[in-house]
Amino acid sequence: MGGVTPASLAPILLVLGDEELLATRAVSQAVAETRAVDPDVDVREYQAGSLTVGEIAEMLSPSLFGGRRVLILRAGQDARKDLVAALLAYAKDPDPEVCLVVLHVGGAKGKAFADGLRAAGATVVPAAKLKGDRERVAFVRDEIRRAGGRCTDDAAHALLAAVGNDLRELAAACSQLMADTDGRIDADTVARYYRGRAEVSGFTVADAVMVGDVPAALEALRWALHVGVDPVPIADALADGVRTVARVASAGRGDPYQLASTLGMPAWKIRTAQQRARGWTPEGLVRAMQVAAECNAAVKGGADDRAYALERAVFSVAAARQGSTR
Numbered sequence: 001m002g003g004v005t006p007a008s009l010a011p012i013l014l015v016l017g018d019e020e021l022l023a024t025r026a027v028s029q030a031v032a033e034t035r036a037v038d039p040d041v042d043v044r045e046y047q048a049g050s051l052t053v054g055e056i057a058e059m060l061s062p063s064l065f066g067g068r069r070v071l072i073l074r075a076g077q078d079a080r081k082d083l084v085a086a087l088l089a090y091a092k093d094p095d096p097e098v099c100l101v102v103l104h105v106g107g108a109k110g111k112a113f114a115d116g117l118r119a120a121g122a123t124v125v126p127a128a129k130l131k132g133d134r135e136r137v138a139f140v141r142d143e144i145r146r147a148g149g150r151c152t153d154d155a156a157h158a159l160l161a162a163v164g165n166d167l168r169e170l171a172a173a174c175s176q177l178m179a180d181t182d183g184r185i186d187a188d189t190v191a192r193y194y195r196g197r198a199e200v201s202g203f204t205v206a207d208a209v210m211v212g213d214v215p216a217a218l219e220a221l222r223w224a225l226h227v228g229v230d231p232v233p234i235a236d237a238l239a240d241g242v243r244t245v246a247r248v249a250s251a252g253r254g255d256p257y258q259l260a261s262t263l264g265m266p267a268w269k270i271r272t273a274q275q276r277a278r279g280w281t282p283e284g285l286v287r288a289m290q291v292a293a294e295c296n297a298a299v300k301g302g303a304d305d306r307a308y309a310l311e312r313a314v315f316s317v318a319a320a321r322q323g324s325t326r
Contacts, residue, residue: 004036010123011094014076016114017127018105021167026125030101031070038068046071048102049078053086060090060098069098076102077110084113091120103127130167136160139167143174149183158190161223164204165216191227202229202237205310209317210241210276217314221307231306235299238313239292241276246285248273280321287320 015026034041046059051073059071073079079087087102094100104114106128118124130136137156144151151174163173177185177193205224208217224234248270251259256267256274263270280288295313299306 004033006037006096009034009037009099011096011099012091012117012120012122013099013101013125014114014117014122015101015103015125015127016106017129018107019127019129019167021171022125022127023103026127027072027101027103030099034068034070034099040067042067042069044069044071046073047078048073048076048083049080051079051083053082056083056086056090060095060100062095062097067097070101071098072101072103074103076104076113077107079110079113084110084116088113088116088120091117091122130165133157133160136165136170140170140174143171144178144183144185147174147178147183149178149181149185151185152187154187155185155190158187158194158223161219162190162194162204162227164207164220194227202234203241205234205314206237206241207276209238209314210245210321212279212318212321214314214318217318218311221310221314225307225310231299231310234310235292235296235313238310238317239289239296242285242288242292242317244269244273245276245280246289249277249280249282249285281323284320284323287323288317291316291320 010030013026013030015023017023031041031043044059046055051059073087087100090100102113102117102122104110106114130139137153137160140156140159141151141153159170159173159177163169177189180193181189202224204220205217208214208220221234225231244265247263248259248265251263253274256270259265259270260267265273291313295309298309
């Protein structure tokens with residue numbers, strides 16, 4: 001952390017947005033920079049919704065033993081009015097030995113708190129979910145650049161098509177590409193790296209179509225076929241995606257960890273399927289399962305145009321979901 005000095009440490013950071021990866025990185029960087037100045041820094045975490053004014057006063061009071069502190073306040077939008085008032089009063093004259101990091105998801109809830117911190121001079125670190133391909137492409141290129149590599153726009157688009165839009169997965173993919181290549185990454189590099197990785201491309205198609213994102217599903221499908229992924233695993237992934245959502249939806253809105261043993265699935269897969277199930281009706285899911293079965297039969301039965309069979313299935317599953325939302 002070269003170049004970090006006591007004067008360069010911000011006394012108050014407002015991490016604004018609901019993208020978990022960006023928020024986590026902002027907190028990690030604040031801790032690392034403070035630790036570079038004081039290796040014995042005291043780091044403490046609090047939940048804004050359960051913190052009292054008395055506790056905040058104690059938390060911000062000078063330490064008997066001296067030394068720097070990083071105080072991380074999570075879910076700032078949940079802070080009660082008296083707590084907000086106390087923190088905004090503190091923000092006008094913060095302790096230079098303390099780094100107060102407030103995480104706030106943005107939006108209308110608790111907006112006065114975020115606005116007040118900003119007005120008091122807090123350093124704002126954006127952590128909002130990325131919107132649209134342009135921002136995601138910029139994220140991928142920046143990830144590669146930070147690791148010392150170079151990445152073309154085409155390569156970033158190719159990686160998005162192969163991996164999907166989840167930032168954690170994209171960051172992991174960038175890291176893996178940097179580890180396994182010379183750092184100069186173009187579309188051919190990505191195509192070579194992901195050729196044959198049906199578990200990535202097939203499930204990317206399924207994930208997109210189950211939430212009704214037809215453009216993303218078609219882009220992922222065409223990319224998978226372009227890099228030589230066999231259509232059969234893609235059809236299998238589509239069928240598995242529909243079947244998983246149907247099973248989880250029929251189990252109700254239980255806790256993923258409690259449902260894991262009942263359904264014989266890992267909790268993360270159940271949680272993902274519960275999110276995918278929003279907007280589906282039982283009738284829509286029955287229709288989607290029929291479509292997936294027909295697609296499987298066409299692809300495995302050697303249909304003349306297996307790519308067309310897969311594209312038609314994408315549109316038909318999306319139509320079944322759209323019928324669910326009417």
